[in-house]
Amino acid sequence: MEIYFKNKKTEKVFNSFRTLSQKHGDRQARKTIQRINELMAAETLNDINMLRAPGLHLLSGKLKGLWAVNLVHPFRLILEPLDGDTEDLRKTTKIKVIEIINYH
Numbered sequence: 328m329e330i331y332f333k334n335k336k337t338e339k340v341f342n343s344f345r346t347l348s349q350k351h352g353d354r355q356a357r358k359t360i361q362r363i364n365e366l367m368a369a370e371t372l373n374d375i376n377m378l379r380a381p382g383l384h385l386l387s388g389k390l391k392g393l394w395a396v397n398l399v400h401p402f403r404l405i406l407e408p409l410d411g412d413t414e415d416l417r418k419t420t421k422i423k424v425i426e427i428i429n430y431h
Contacts, residue, residue: 329421373416401429
């Protein structure tokens with residue numbers, strides 16, 4: 328999959344383990360990099376949906392239309408599909424990484 332980022336600042340954080348670790352801690356940084364690598368290796372978002380560990384799920388409310396994958400509980404990596412249909416993950420080959428949040 329092609330991965331884009333919300334903005335240059337977000338991209339800088341996600342492309343540096345050191346910066347990611349400083350902002351979110353070592354454990355969260357390792358899990359985040361693992362999820363990014365899984366997303367990069369997948370052909371479509373549906374490939375991630377077939378894996379149990381990432382826990383890909385559609386969000387609702389103020390985050391409606393976005394998806395999330397599990398990180399270190401209770402945090403999630405928020406994703407926005409850039410192509411395809413929000414409901415048909417087999418067509419989604421481009422995503423935008425929005426942020427790491429605890430929305431619970």
